[in-house]
Amino acid sequence: MRVRQLFILLLLAAALPGAAAPLPGEGPKNMSLSEPDKKLLLQLARDSIAGQMKGQTPPDPKEAPPYLFEPRGVFVSLHRQGSLRGCIGYLEAVKPLVSTVKEMAAAAAFQDPRFRPLAPEELADLEVEISVLTPMRRIGKVEEIEVGKHGLFIEKGFARGLLLPQVAVQYRWDRDTFLAQTCVKAGLPPDAWKDSDTKIYTFTAEIFSDHSRSGSCETQESKSP
Secondary structure (H helix, E strand, C coil): CHHHHHCCCCCCCCCCCCCCCCCCCCCCCCCCCCHHHHHHHHHHHHHHHHHHHEEEEECCCCCHHHHHEEECCCEEEEEECCEEEEEEECCCCEEEEEHHHHHHHHHHHCCCCCCCCCCCCHCEEEEEEEECCCCCCCCCCCCHCCCCCCCCEEEECCCEEEECCHHHHHCCHHHHHHHHHHHHCCCCCCCCCHHHEEEEEEECEEEEEEECCCCCCCCCEECCC
């Protein structure tokens, strides 16, 4: 499938016609992942990237807990030497967690339109980070936003923008700056969050990686279920 069908540049557009994607706020409740769960998912992401280079897709783990097969929104971000190398994900819970991790890891490595495809020699120092999203909740006032805890999703008309919780921490933004930057990500004026017809959603993310520090992730969203 062509890149322009899979990914939305800068704007997070509406789901493709006919896609059975849940609305914000719908989907399974939050899950708590154990350390073995996280290690399994990180290894699955790496196996997916390495397998893609050989034209292979790793199978789903056979002995994983059932909740790892529940639909989840997931973003996978890749870093090398402190710099972003790719970041793509599903905002909504449209596929099982293990399947989404595999698909988004490969997509971040090879189909993020902002970067050239990952080369085999880059695997050695590649850092993988996974963000498993909770369902979104629309807020009534911006005072409900907790920087460092919440990610933001802003929607106005056909414009949609999302920033993960770790981005605000990385850049040391306060709440108003976080809101403004999410508007910019959506292609809106920075103060569009103040408009009465702008919808603001928060979500949290369970973020884990195979390196010691969390990096920023300028997200791309995959919309093909």
